Amino acid sequence: MPTERQPLAPHSEMVEYYRHVDTFLNAEVNRLRDLPFTKPADALQAIRFLTRDSSLTSLAYVDVDTERLQASFRTIIELLRASSPENPLALSLHQPSVADAFAALPWSAPLKQLEGSLQQWAEREGFDGESLLQLLHWAMSPFWRLAAERYADELRQLVTNEKSTCPVCGKYPDFAILDDNEHGRRYLHCLCCNWQWPFKRMGCGYCGNEEYSQLGYIVFEEFKGYKIYHCEQCKSYLKTFDQRAATARLDRNPMLEHVKLLFLDLLAIEKGYLPMHA
Numbered sequence: 001m002p003t004e005r006q007p008l009a010p011h012s013e014m015v016e017y018y019r020h021v022d023t024f025l026n027a028e029v030n031r032l033r034d035l036p037f038t039k040p041a042d043a044l045q046a047i048r049f050l051t052r053d054s055s056l057t058s059l060a061y062v063d064v065d066t067e068r069l070q071a072s073f074r075t076i077i078e079l080l081r082a083s084s085p086e087n088p089l090a091l092s093l094h095q096p097s098v099a100d101a102f103a104a105l106p107w108s109a110p111l112k113q114l115e116g117s118l119q120q121w122a123e124r125e126g127f128d129g130e131s132l133l134q135l136l137h138w139a140m141s142p143f144w145r146l147a148a149e150r151y152a153d154e155l156r157q158l159v160t161n162e163k164s165t166c167p168v169c170g171k172y173p174d175f176a177i178l179d180d181n182e183h184g185r186r187y188l189h190c191l192c193c194n195w196q197w198p199f200k201r202m203g204c205g206y207c208g209n210e211e212y213s214q215l216g217y218i219v220f221e222e223f224k225g226y227k228i229y230h231c232e233q234c235k236s237y238l239k240t241f242d243q244r245a246a247t248a249r250l251d252r253n254p255m256l257e258h259v260k261l262l263f264l265d266l267l268a269i270e271k272g273y274l275p276m277h278a
Contacts, residue, residue, distance in 0.1 A: 015259055017083035021138055022255040024075060028068075028142035029149075037063065037150060047154040052163055055170035057111060062147040062168070064140070066108045072139035073102065080135070089131055101125075111140070137171070137192050144169045144193040161198045164205035164276075166190035172206065172276035173238065174258065176229070180243035188238075191258055206276045207234035218267070225249070228264055230273050237273035239264050 040046075046059055056062050081090035092098060105117050118136055122129035148155065148168045155167055165172055166188075173188035177196065188205065189196040203210040214232040217240070225245030230237040239261055241249055251257040265275065 013084045014262075015256065017080060018255050018259040020079045020083060021076065022253060024072075024079065025138070025141050025145065028072060029145050032065075032068070032142055032146050035063070035065075039150065043151060044154045044157065047151060047167070048157050048159050050158060050160075050163060050167050052165055053170070055166060056147050056151060056168045057144070057170055061151065062143050064111075064143045069139055069143070070103070070107055072142065073136060074099075076135050076138045089128065092127070098125075137169075140169070141192045141194075145195075148193050148195040155195070155197065158197060161200045163197065164188070164199060164208075166193055166195060167197055168193040168195050174275075175254070176238050176240040178240065178242040178244060180246075184242070184244055186240075189254065191254060194254065204231035204234060204236060205238065206236040207231060209233040218271075223250070226261070226264065228268050228273075230268065230271075235273050236276050237268040238276065239268075 040061065043061065047056070047061075077090060077093045080087060081094055084090060093102075101121060105121070106114055109117075115133060115136065118132055119129040121127075122132050151168075158167060169190060169192055171190060171192065174191040175189040176199075177187045177189060178184045179187060184201065186199050186201045187196040188199045199205060202212070202215075204215065209215065209231050211233070216230055216232070218228040218230070220226050224247045225242050227240045227242060228237050229240050249257060250260045268275075
């Protein structure tokens, strides 16, 4: 398989931003734990048989407080502006008129509807819709992470290893791990939910392609264990760490590891591949 060397390290402003986002998300989850919660009686049965297109979110098992969600969104924007004062998106989102526009969004609506409204607004105003969706998903992250905690026992009893989307939020994974204690069993990881779940070793998680000749990976001389798995059929890729390489990961914190591995995303995109969520 092709071998690549290490590109440049991420900008310090970006590392700072992810560090502060991670600190905020952890603190917000701690605050949310104090809210009352009653687990549905049918949770185990419903979760064990989640399909590719279903999740805790689609089952309405993720409790979302509308006011907290809006407040979290504003906080994420401020963290972006604080870590990168010249960031055009952060400066624009800080304007009072933009804040009023966000307040008018259907925050209490189902997530898909809220996402659609945000993207439509971004298109009208000339903003990057994908970047705004990522900010929204960071704001949703505390609710997803808490749901993952509350339903952890049920989620671990998933009866399939072919679910390529996150069982908590329904998004495609950000990362994968090949477990050294289970002979390289593959686990997919969602950064927003901080949850990982088993997935079959052979096959593309995006298009389902299992043709060996159309699946490959890129390894790195200076980063033993890290690989970019890619599919030639749909041109998707997935960053992966192979624990069997007997080497330490770049960072034990998934958020900071993510930003330190952005060079893998740039390299994959340069080679014509796209992340699954794109």
